[in-house]
Amino acid sequence: MAKRKRKENIYLKEKEKLQRAQGFLNTKKNDKPEAATMELQNITDDYEELLDQTVLITRISDRLQKKLDQTNDQLNDKNIELQNTIDDLVKAKVGRKATTIVFIFALILFVFSEALIEPYIESYANDIYLSLAIKALIAMSIKPVEMLVENTMLKKARRKTMDKRVI
Template identity: 40%
Template sequence: MEAIILEKETYLPAVVLDAQNERFEFMGKSIPENASEFFAPILVWIDNYIVIPNEETNVKFHLEYFNTSTSKYLLEIMRKLEKLYQNTDKAVMISWFVEDGDTDVEEAGLDYKAILKVPFEVITVDADGSIVNVIESTTPPRNGVTANTARPSESIPQNIRDLAKELLNMGDDLPPLVPATVHHAETVANDTAAADLDVVTSISDRLQKKLNQANETLQQQAEEIRQINQDLNFKNKELQETVDALTKARAGRRAATIVLFIAVGLFIVSEAIEWVIENMTQNVLAVYWVILIKLLIALLLKPIESVLETNILQHNAKASVQED
Protein backbone atom coordinates (compact mmCIF):
# COMPACT_ATOMS: atom_id res chain seq x y z
CA MET A 1 0.00 0.00 0.00
CA GLU A 2 1.10 3.55 -0.71
CA ALA A 3 2.99 5.23 2.11
CA ILE A 4 2.04 8.51 3.78
CA ILE A 5 5.01 10.83 4.30
CA LEU A 6 4.34 14.33 5.63
CA GLU A 7 7.09 16.85 6.35
CA LYS A 8 7.15 18.61 9.72
CA GLU A 9 5.73 22.12 9.72
CA THR A 10 5.47 24.82 12.38
CA TYR A 11 2.19 23.52 13.77
CA LEU A 12 1.99 20.10 12.14
CA PRO A 13 3.98 16.96 12.93
CA ALA A 14 6.07 14.90 10.58
CA VAL A 15 4.22 11.69 9.79
CA VAL A 16 5.69 8.55 8.24
CA LEU A 17 3.41 5.58 7.60
CA ASP A 18 5.41 3.23 5.40
CA ALA A 19 4.47 -0.44 5.71
CA GLN A 20 7.03 -1.59 3.15
CA ASN A 21 9.94 -0.08 5.08
CA GLU A 22 8.31 -0.76 8.47
CA ARG A 23 8.33 2.89 9.54
CA PHE A 24 5.43 4.28 11.56
CA GLU A 25 6.32 7.63 13.16
CA PHE A 26 4.74 10.85 14.44
CA MET A 27 7.22 13.62 15.34
CA GLY A 28 7.12 17.32 16.24
CA LYS A 29 4.29 19.61 17.30
CA SER A 30 0.67 18.86 16.48
CA ILE A 31 -1.57 21.92 16.68
CA PRO A 32 -3.62 21.67 13.48
CA GLU A 33 -6.35 24.22 12.80
CA ASN A 34 -8.52 21.42 11.44
CA ALA A 35 -7.56 18.18 13.19
CA SER A 36 -10.29 16.19 11.45
CA GLU A 37 -8.99 17.14 8.01
CA PHE A 38 -5.38 16.39 8.98
CA PHE A 39 -5.97 13.01 10.63
CA ALA A 40 -8.71 11.67 8.32
CA PRO A 41 -6.34 10.19 5.70
CA ILE A 42 -4.12 8.83 8.48
CA LEU A 43 -7.03 6.95 10.06
CA VAL A 44 -8.08 5.59 6.67
CA TRP A 45 -4.52 4.41 6.03
CA ILE A 46 -4.39 2.61 9.38
CA ASP A 47 -7.78 0.98 8.77
CA ASN A 48 -6.46 -0.37 5.47
CA TYR A 49 -3.17 -1.41 7.05
CA ILE A 50 -4.64 -3.50 9.87
CA VAL A 51 -6.48 -5.61 7.27
CA ILE A 52 -3.13 -6.87 5.94
CA PRO A 53 -0.55 -5.84 8.56
CA ASN A 54 3.14 -6.62 8.84
CA GLU A 55 4.30 -9.32 11.20
CA GLU A 56 5.64 -6.56 13.46
CA THR A 57 4.31 -3.03 13.88
CA ASN A 58 6.18 -0.51 16.04
CA VAL A 59 4.51 2.90 16.03
CA LYS A 60 6.69 5.69 17.43
CA PHE A 61 5.28 8.91 18.86
CA HIS A 62 7.77 11.70 19.60
CA LEU A 63 5.64 14.80 20.07
CA GLU A 64 6.90 17.97 21.72
CA TYR A 65 3.39 19.33 22.18
CA PHE A 66 -0.12 18.56 20.94
CA ASN A 67 -3.54 20.10 21.52
CA THR A 68 -6.79 18.56 22.75
CA SER A 69 -8.13 17.65 19.31
CA THR A 70 -4.87 15.88 18.51
CA SER A 71 -5.05 13.91 21.77
CA LYS A 72 -8.42 12.49 20.70
CA TYR A 73 -7.10 11.34 17.33
CA LEU A 74 -3.95 9.90 18.90
CA LEU A 75 -6.14 7.78 21.16
CA GLU A 76 -8.22 6.71 18.17
CA ILE A 77 -5.05 5.64 16.35
CA MET A 78 -3.90 3.72 19.42
CA ARG A 79 -7.29 2.03 19.77
CA LYS A 80 -6.95 0.75 16.21
CA LEU A 81 -3.51 -0.61 17.06
CA GLU A 82 -5.00 -2.21 20.16
CA LYS A 83 -7.61 -3.88 17.98
CA LEU A 84 -4.85 -5.19 15.70
CA TYR A 85 -2.99 -6.61 18.70
CA GLN A 86 -6.02 -8.16 20.39
CA ASN A 87 -7.63 -9.68 17.29
CA THR A 88 -4.53 -11.10 15.57
CA ASP A 89 -1.28 -12.82 16.43
CA LYS A 90 0.80 -9.94 15.02
CA ALA A 91 3.41 -8.18 17.16
CA VAL A 92 2.44 -4.60 17.99
CA MET A 93 4.33 -2.00 20.03
CA ILE A 94 3.57 1.65 20.77
CA SER A 95 6.71 3.63 21.67
CA TRP A 96 6.07 6.98 23.35
CA PHE A 97 9.22 9.12 23.30
CA VAL A 98 9.52 12.15 25.55
CA GLU A 99 12.26 14.70 26.17
CA ASP A 100 13.99 14.06 29.48
CA GLY A 101 12.31 16.30 32.08
CA ASP A 102 9.10 16.95 30.12
CA THR A 103 6.73 15.55 32.73
CA ASP A 104 3.56 16.71 30.97
CA VAL A 105 4.15 14.72 27.78
CA GLU A 106 5.51 11.85 29.86
CA GLU A 107 2.35 11.66 31.98
CA ALA A 108 0.22 11.91 28.85
CA GLY A 109 1.95 8.78 27.56
CA LEU A 110 1.39 7.02 30.88
CA ASP A 111 -2.30 7.97 30.74
CA TYR A 112 -2.62 6.42 27.30
CA LYS A 113 -0.80 3.29 28.42
CA ALA A 114 -3.06 2.87 31.44
CA ILE A 115 -6.23 2.34 29.38
CA LEU A 116 -4.82 0.41 26.43
CA LYS A 117 -4.38 -3.34 26.16
CA VAL A 118 -1.48 -3.22 23.74
CA PRO A 119 2.30 -3.34 24.34
CA PHE A 120 3.30 0.19 25.28
CA GLU A 121 6.62 1.71 26.33
CA VAL A 122 7.43 5.22 27.57
CA ILE A 123 11.00 6.24 26.75
CA THR A 124 12.90 9.38 27.76
CA VAL A 125 15.51 10.77 25.35
CA ASP A 126 18.05 13.58 25.53
CA ALA A 127 18.37 16.56 23.19
CA ASP A 128 20.27 14.43 20.66
CA GLY A 129 17.55 11.77 20.62
CA SER A 130 19.61 9.21 22.51
CA ILE A 131 17.64 7.00 24.89
CA VAL A 132 18.07 8.01 28.52
CA ASN A 133 15.68 5.63 30.20
CA VAL A 134 12.74 3.31 29.55
CA ILE A 135 10.30 4.57 32.16
CA GLU A 136 7.73 1.86 31.74
CA SER A 137 7.05 -0.97 29.33
CA THR A 138 4.09 -3.35 29.43
CA THR A 139 2.91 -6.28 27.33
CA PRO A 140 -0.70 -7.09 28.23
CA PRO A 141 -2.22 -10.47 27.36
CA ARG A 142 -4.30 -10.77 24.24
CA ASN A 143 -8.08 -10.91 24.42
CA GLY A 144 -8.10 -9.94 28.08
CA VAL A 145 -11.18 -7.72 28.37
CA THR A 146 -12.01 -5.84 31.56
CA ALA A 147 -14.28 -2.92 32.29
CA ASN A 148 -11.46 -0.39 32.33
CA THR A 149 -9.26 -1.85 29.59
CA ALA A 150 -11.74 -3.19 27.08
CA ARG A 151 -11.51 -3.37 23.36
CA PRO A 152 -12.42 -0.13 21.66
CA SER A 153 -16.08 0.62 21.17
CA GLU A 154 -15.43 0.76 17.44
CA SER A 155 -15.03 -3.05 17.52
CA ILE A 156 -18.80 -3.20 18.13
CA PRO A 157 -20.39 -1.87 14.92
CA GLN A 158 -23.30 0.52 15.30
CA ASN A 159 -25.72 -1.84 13.58
CA ILE A 160 -24.88 -4.55 16.12
CA ARG A 161 -25.38 -2.08 18.95
CA ASP A 162 -28.79 -1.12 17.53
CA LEU A 163 -29.71 -4.78 17.19
CA ALA A 164 -28.68 -5.37 20.78
CA LYS A 165 -31.00 -2.62 21.94
CA GLU A 166 -33.87 -4.17 19.98
CA LEU A 167 -33.14 -7.54 21.55
CA LEU A 168 -33.22 -5.97 24.99
CA ASN A 169 -36.66 -4.57 24.27
CA MET A 170 -37.94 -8.08 23.50
CA GLY A 171 -37.63 -8.96 27.18
CA ASP A 172 -39.01 -12.42 28.07
CA ASP A 173 -39.01 -13.62 24.45
CA LEU A 174 -35.21 -14.03 24.62
CA PRO A 175 -33.23 -16.73 26.39
CA PRO A 176 -31.85 -15.46 29.73
CA LEU A 177 -28.26 -15.51 28.43
CA VAL A 178 -28.86 -13.07 25.56
CA PRO A 179 -29.79 -9.97 27.60
CA ALA A 180 -26.85 -10.58 29.89
CA THR A 181 -24.48 -10.84 26.94
CA VAL A 182 -25.87 -7.72 25.34
CA HIS A 183 -25.69 -5.85 28.62
CA HIS A 184 -22.08 -6.89 28.99
CA ALA A 185 -21.22 -5.65 25.49
CA GLU A 186 -22.95 -2.34 26.18
CA THR A 187 -21.17 -2.04 29.53
CA VAL A 188 -17.79 -2.72 27.91
CA ALA A 189 -18.43 -0.11 25.22
CA ASN A 190 -19.66 2.48 27.72
CA ASP A 191 -16.77 1.86 30.10
CA THR A 192 -14.29 2.15 27.24
CA ALA A 193 -15.84 5.41 26.04
CA ALA A 194 -15.82 6.76 29.60
CA ALA A 195 -12.17 5.76 30.07
CA ASP A 196 -11.25 7.40 26.77
CA LEU A 197 -13.04 10.59 27.77
CA ASP A 198 -11.30 10.66 31.15
CA VAL A 199 -7.88 10.23 29.56
CA VAL A 200 -8.47 12.86 26.88
CA THR A 201 -9.78 15.30 29.51
CA SER A 202 -6.82 14.64 31.79
CA ILE A 203 -4.33 15.07 28.97
CA SER A 204 -6.13 18.18 27.74
CA ASP A 205 -6.00 19.80 31.18
CA ARG A 206 -2.33 18.95 31.57
CA LEU A 207 -1.42 20.25 28.12
CA GLN A 208 -3.47 23.41 28.66
CA LYS A 209 -1.50 24.01 31.84
CA LYS A 210 1.71 23.49 29.90
CA LEU A 211 0.50 25.90 27.22
CA ASN A 212 -0.36 28.51 29.84
CA GLN A 213 3.09 28.16 31.36
CA ALA A 214 4.65 28.47 27.91
CA ASN A 215 2.59 31.61 27.25
CA GLU A 216 3.69 33.11 30.57
CA THR A 217 7.30 32.34 29.70
CA LEU A 218 6.87 33.93 26.27
CA GLN A 219 5.31 37.02 27.84
CA GLN A 220 8.21 37.31 30.26
CA GLN A 221 10.68 36.88 27.43
CA ALA A 222 8.79 39.45 25.34
CA GLU A 223 8.95 41.92 28.24
CA GLU A 224 12.67 41.25 28.65
CA ILE A 225 13.20 41.74 24.91
CA ARG A 226 11.18 44.98 25.02
CA GLN A 227 13.33 46.25 27.89
CA ILE A 228 16.50 45.23 26.05
CA ASN A 229 15.27 47.04 22.93
CA GLN A 230 14.59 50.17 24.97
CA ASP A 231 18.09 50.01 26.45
CA LEU A 232 19.57 49.44 23.00
CA ASN A 233 17.62 52.36 21.55
CA PHE A 234 18.80 54.61 24.37
CA LYS A 235 22.40 53.48 23.94
CA ASN A 236 22.13 53.84 20.16
CA LYS A 237 20.85 57.38 20.67
CA GLU A 238 23.76 58.17 22.98
CA LEU A 239 26.18 56.58 20.54
CA GLN A 240 24.71 58.55 17.64
CA GLU A 241 25.00 61.76 19.61
CA THR A 242 28.62 60.92 20.41
CA VAL A 243 29.33 60.13 16.76
CA ASP A 244 27.67 63.37 15.67
CA ALA A 245 29.70 65.32 18.23
CA LEU A 246 32.93 63.67 17.08
CA THR A 247 32.05 64.28 13.44
CA LYS A 248 31.28 67.92 14.17
CA ALA A 249 34.48 68.30 16.17
CA ARG A 250 36.49 66.73 13.34
CA ALA A 251 34.82 69.03 10.82
CA GLY A 252 35.47 71.99 13.14
CA ARG A 253 39.15 71.12 13.34
CA ARG A 254 39.41 70.86 9.57
CA ALA A 255 37.60 74.16 9.16
CA ALA A 256 39.84 75.81 11.78
CA THR A 257 42.93 74.52 9.98
CA ILE A 258 41.73 75.91 6.67
CA VAL A 259 40.83 79.24 8.30
CA LEU A 260 44.26 79.36 9.88
CA PHE A 261 45.90 79.10 6.46
CA ILE A 262 43.49 81.72 5.12
CA ALA A 263 44.26 84.00 8.06
CA VAL A 264 48.00 83.62 7.52
CA GLY A 265 47.54 84.39 3.84
CA LEU A 266 45.37 87.43 4.55
CA PHE A 267 47.82 88.62 7.19
CA ILE A 268 50.65 88.46 4.68
CA VAL A 269 48.53 90.31 2.13
CA SER A 270 47.57 92.96 4.69
CA GLU A 271 51.21 93.46 5.64
CA ALA A 272 52.11 93.90 2.00
CA ILE A 273 49.29 96.41 1.55
CA GLU A 274 50.42 98.28 4.67
CA TRP A 275 54.01 98.49 3.37
CA VAL A 276 52.80 99.81 0.03
CA ILE A 277 50.60 102.42 1.66
CA GLU A 278 53.29 103.59 4.06
CA ASN A 279 56.05 103.81 1.47
CA MET A 280 54.28 104.89 -1.66
CA THR A 281 51.61 107.24 -0.40
CA GLN A 282 51.67 110.25 1.89
CA ASN A 283 48.01 109.94 2.84
CA VAL A 284 47.54 110.38 6.60
CA LEU A 285 44.42 108.23 6.50
CA ALA A 286 46.33 105.31 5.03
CA VAL A 287 47.13 103.96 8.47
CA TYR A 288 43.45 103.87 9.31
CA TRP A 289 42.73 102.01 6.09
CA VAL A 290 45.26 99.37 7.04
CA ILE A 291 43.73 99.00 10.49
CA LEU A 292 40.26 98.73 8.94
CA ILE A 293 41.42 96.00 6.55
CA LYS A 294 42.94 93.97 9.39
CA LEU A 295 39.77 94.40 11.44
CA LEU A 296 37.63 93.15 8.55
CA ILE A 297 39.91 90.16 8.14
CA ALA A 298 39.58 89.35 11.85
CA LEU A 299 35.79 89.69 11.74
CA LEU A 300 35.47 87.48 8.66
CA LEU A 301 37.51 84.57 10.04
CA LYS A 302 34.73 83.18 12.30
CA PRO A 303 31.95 83.27 9.63
CA ILE A 304 34.35 81.67 7.16
CA GLU A 305 35.10 78.90 9.67
CA SER A 306 31.35 78.28 10.24
CA VAL A 307 30.66 78.09 6.50
CA LEU A 308 33.54 75.68 5.99
CA GLU A 309 32.41 73.48 8.91
CA THR A 310 28.86 73.30 7.53
CA ASN A 311 30.10 72.37 4.06
CA ILE A 312 32.37 69.66 5.47
CA LEU A 313 29.50 68.15 7.51
CA GLN A 314 27.21 68.14 4.47
CA HIS A 315 29.89 66.50 2.36
CA ASN A 316 30.45 63.81 5.01
CA ALA A 317 26.70 63.15 5.25
CA LYS A 318 26.38 62.68 1.48
CA ALA A 319 29.38 60.36 1.44
CA SER A 320 27.85 58.27 4.26
CA VAL A 321 24.53 57.95 2.39
CA GLN A 322 26.30 56.84 -0.78
CA GLU A 323 28.22 54.16 1.15
CA ASP A 324 24.97 52.81 2.65
Protein backbone atom coordinates (compact mmCIF):
# COMPACT_ATOMS: atom_id res chain seq x y z
CA MET A 1 0.00 0.00 0.00
CA ALA A 2 2.78 2.41 1.02
CA LYS A 3 4.74 1.40 -2.06
CA ARG A 4 1.70 2.13 -4.28
CA LYS A 5 1.22 5.47 -2.58
CA ARG A 6 4.88 6.35 -3.12
CA LYS A 7 4.53 5.50 -6.81
CA GLU A 8 1.48 7.75 -7.05
CA ASN A 9 3.74 10.66 -6.03
CA ILE A 10 4.91 10.63 -9.62
CA TYR A 11 1.62 12.25 -10.53
CA LEU A 12 1.59 14.75 -7.68
CA LYS A 13 1.67 17.77 -10.02
CA GLU A 14 -1.17 16.39 -12.16
CA LYS A 15 -3.23 15.65 -9.03
CA GLU A 16 -2.73 19.21 -7.82
CA LYS A 17 -3.95 20.53 -11.17
CA LEU A 18 -7.02 18.32 -11.03
CA GLN A 19 -7.78 19.45 -7.48
CA ARG A 20 -7.43 23.08 -8.55
CA ALA A 21 -9.94 22.53 -11.40
CA GLN A 22 -12.32 20.64 -9.10
CA GLY A 23 -11.98 23.43 -6.54
CA PHE A 24 -12.89 25.97 -9.18
CA LEU A 25 -16.04 24.04 -10.09
CA ASN A 26 -17.08 24.00 -6.47
CA THR A 27 -16.67 27.75 -5.91
CA LYS A 28 -18.96 30.53 -6.91
CA LYS A 29 -16.18 32.11 -8.99
CA ASN A 30 -17.21 29.90 -11.89
CA ASP A 31 -20.27 32.14 -12.40
CA LYS A 32 -18.04 34.86 -13.84
CA PRO A 33 -17.37 34.37 -17.55
CA GLU A 34 -13.81 35.85 -17.39
CA ALA A 35 -12.81 33.54 -14.54
CA ALA A 36 -14.39 30.55 -16.30
CA THR A 37 -12.54 31.37 -19.55
CA MET A 38 -9.25 31.68 -17.69
CA GLU A 39 -9.79 28.40 -15.90
CA LEU A 40 -10.75 26.71 -19.17
CA GLN A 41 -7.53 28.05 -20.68
CA ASN A 42 -5.54 26.61 -17.76
CA ILE A 43 -7.26 23.26 -18.07
CA THR A 44 -6.67 23.20 -21.84
CA ASP A 45 -2.95 23.94 -21.31
CA ASP A 46 -2.72 21.25 -18.66
CA TYR A 47 -4.56 18.81 -20.89
CA GLU A 48 -2.22 19.55 -23.78
CA GLU A 49 0.77 18.96 -21.54
CA LEU A 50 -0.71 15.74 -20.26
CA LEU A 51 -1.54 14.53 -23.76
CA ASP A 52 2.04 15.23 -24.92
CA GLN A 53 3.29 13.32 -21.90
CA THR A 54 0.94 10.38 -22.57
CA VAL A 55 1.97 10.18 -26.23
CA LEU A 56 5.66 10.24 -25.28
CA ILE A 57 5.36 7.69 -22.48
CA THR A 58 3.26 5.34 -24.65
CA ARG A 59 5.84 5.49 -27.45
CA ILE A 60 8.71 4.89 -25.04
CA SER A 61 6.89 2.02 -23.34
CA ASP A 62 6.06 0.38 -26.66
CA ARG A 63 9.69 0.67 -27.69
CA LEU A 64 10.85 -0.78 -24.37
CA GLN A 65 8.39 -3.65 -24.70
CA LYS A 66 9.64 -4.37 -28.23
CA LYS A 67 13.21 -4.29 -27.02
CA LEU A 68 12.42 -6.63 -24.13
CA ASP A 69 10.59 -9.00 -26.49
CA GLN A 70 13.58 -9.08 -28.81
CA THR A 71 15.94 -9.67 -25.88
CA ASN A 72 13.69 -12.47 -24.68
CA ASP A 73 13.70 -14.10 -28.14
CA GLN A 74 17.49 -13.80 -28.29
CA LEU A 75 17.72 -15.34 -24.84
CA ASN A 76 15.53 -18.28 -25.90
CA ASP A 77 17.65 -18.84 -29.03
CA LYS A 78 20.82 -18.72 -26.94
CA ASN A 79 19.28 -21.19 -24.48
CA ILE A 80 18.57 -23.65 -27.32
CA GLU A 81 22.13 -23.15 -28.63
CA LEU A 82 23.51 -23.73 -25.14
CA GLN A 83 21.42 -26.87 -24.70
CA ASN A 84 22.67 -28.23 -28.03
CA THR A 85 26.26 -27.49 -27.06
CA ILE A 86 25.77 -29.21 -23.69
CA ASP A 87 24.27 -32.24 -25.50
CA ASP A 88 27.26 -32.33 -27.86
CA LEU A 89 29.67 -32.08 -24.95
CA VAL A 90 27.88 -34.87 -23.06
CA LYS A 91 27.95 -37.00 -26.23
CA ALA A 92 31.69 -36.39 -26.68
CA LYS A 93 32.38 -37.14 -23.00
CA VAL A 94 30.27 -40.30 -23.08
CA GLY A 95 31.88 -41.33 -26.39
CA ARG A 96 35.34 -41.07 -24.87
CA LYS A 97 34.30 -43.09 -21.83
CA ALA A 98 32.63 -45.72 -24.04
CA THR A 99 35.77 -46.04 -26.19
CA THR A 100 37.89 -46.60 -23.07
CA ILE A 101 35.49 -49.24 -21.75
CA VAL A 102 35.35 -51.01 -25.13
CA PHE A 103 39.14 -50.86 -25.41
CA ILE A 104 39.44 -52.58 -22.02
CA PHE A 105 36.75 -55.08 -23.09
CA ALA A 106 38.67 -55.82 -26.34
CA LEU A 107 41.91 -56.23 -24.41
CA ILE A 108 40.25 -58.70 -22.04
CA LEU A 109 38.79 -60.64 -25.00
CA PHE A 110 42.17 -60.68 -26.72
CA VAL A 111 43.94 -61.97 -23.63
CA PHE A 112 41.12 -64.48 -23.09
CA SER A 113 41.35 -65.74 -26.67
CA GLU A 114 45.16 -65.92 -26.64
CA ALA A 115 45.41 -67.54 -23.25
CA LEU A 116 42.45 -69.89 -23.27
CA ILE A 117 40.85 -70.35 -26.68
CA GLU A 118 44.01 -70.38 -28.82
CA PRO A 119 45.73 -73.26 -26.94
CA TYR A 120 42.44 -75.14 -26.94
CA ILE A 121 42.08 -74.85 -30.75
CA GLU A 122 45.76 -75.74 -31.26
CA SER A 123 45.54 -78.88 -29.17
CA TYR A 124 42.15 -80.16 -30.37
CA ALA A 125 41.44 -78.80 -33.86
CA ASN A 126 44.74 -77.23 -34.98
CA ASP A 127 42.84 -75.24 -37.58
CA ILE A 128 44.27 -71.80 -38.44
CA TYR A 129 41.00 -70.75 -40.14
CA LEU A 130 38.99 -71.47 -37.05
CA SER A 131 41.47 -69.44 -35.00
CA LEU A 132 41.21 -66.52 -37.46
CA ALA A 133 37.40 -66.75 -37.53
CA ILE A 134 37.24 -66.50 -33.73
CA LYS A 135 39.58 -63.48 -33.76
CA ALA A 136 37.48 -61.84 -36.54
CA LEU A 137 34.35 -62.47 -34.48
CA ILE A 138 35.96 -60.79 -31.50
CA ALA A 139 37.03 -57.81 -33.68
CA MET A 140 33.54 -57.46 -35.22
CA SER A 141 31.85 -57.58 -31.83
CA ILE A 142 33.76 -54.46 -30.73
CA LYS A 143 31.70 -51.88 -32.72
CA PRO A 144 28.21 -53.10 -31.59
CA VAL A 145 29.47 -53.31 -28.02
CA GLU A 146 30.81 -49.76 -28.26
CA MET A 147 27.42 -48.51 -29.59
CA LEU A 148 25.55 -50.35 -26.87
CA VAL A 149 27.79 -48.95 -24.14
CA GLU A 150 27.60 -45.42 -25.61
CA ASN A 151 23.79 -45.47 -25.88
CA THR A 152 23.37 -46.78 -22.35
CA MET A 153 25.72 -44.13 -20.96
CA LEU A 154 24.04 -41.37 -22.98
CA LYS A 155 20.60 -42.38 -21.68
CA LYS A 156 22.00 -42.36 -18.14
CA ALA A 157 23.56 -38.91 -18.60
CA ARG A 158 20.31 -37.49 -20.05
CA ARG A 159 18.27 -38.94 -17.17
CA LYS A 160 20.73 -37.34 -14.75
CA THR A 161 20.33 -33.93 -16.47
CA MET A 162 16.52 -34.26 -16.40
CA ASP A 163 16.60 -35.12 -12.69
CA LYS A 164 18.75 -32.04 -12.02
CA ARG A 165 16.26 -29.84 -13.90
CA VAL A 166 13.31 -31.22 -11.91
CA ILE A 167 15.13 -30.46 -8.65
